[in-house]
Amino acid sequence: MSDRIPAVIATASSVAILIYACATAPTTTTNPSPNGPARPVTLPAQIPGGQRVPLTDSARRVRDSVNAARRDSGAAMVLRSIAGRENQPAESVFKNIKIFKGIPAGRLVNIMNLGFGRSLGVSCGFCHVIDKWDLDDKEEKTTARLMFAMVQTINKDYISKVPNDRGEQPVVNCFTCHRGNPRPIGPDGQPQRVRPPAGE
Numbered sequence: 001m002s003d004r005i006p007a008v009i010a011t012a013s014s015v016a017i018l019i020y021a022c023a024t025a026p027t028t029t030t031n032p033s034p035n036g037p038a039r040p041v042t043l044p045a046q047i048p049g050g051q052r053v054p055l056t057d058s059a060r061r062v063r064d065s066v067n068a069a070r071r072d073s074g075a076a077m078v079l080r081s082i083a084g085r086e087n088q089p090a091e092s093v094f095k096n097i098k099i100f101k102g103i104p105a106g107r108l109v110n111i112m113n114l115g116f117g118r119s120l121g122v123s124c125g126f127c128h129v130i131d132k133w134d135l136d137d138k139e140e141k142t143t144a145r146l147m148f149a150m151v152q153t154i155n156k157d158y159i160s161k162v163p164n165d166r167g168e169q170p171v172v173n174c175f176t177c178h179r180g181n182p183r184p185i186g187p188d189g190q191p192q193r194v195r196p197p198a199g200e
Contacts, residue, residue, distance in 0.1 A: 074124045090102070
């Protein structure tokens, strides 16, 4: 019973946020017609060429709140399942740990939730098969490992060598490029779209 309480709270808060976002969303824009009254403008789900229509601020807040509630609920559930073992090395508590060996298991859960999840604006299921965390079935999990190695290399081999007399040495992390989006932000300020494979 107590295992379901965070999920119920997450669902209830998601519904409340959705109701708020719908109530405060801007009204439908209209396009004046030269021959009569204004008619509503309906945007397609995707712009021709495969790009998605950017989310409104209201929709982005709802998405982020729902994902945060899901992550917090999932993290709480995992932390309960490892109670008493939070300070043991992650690889002794979880299976298939490749990049976070030696880190306490409880800290790993928080890194996943607050580091990866929040930086990309996603919930656990974006990279993981829920309740089968060790599986490597999702390409996003492999990509996350590669991106983490890239960030470590940038911080260790490049940023650490930049002279800095203004305080702490700067670092890059997931948020540096993603800014709360599953795809890195491009030069135009929008998430980069995935290029289709060659030949398509």
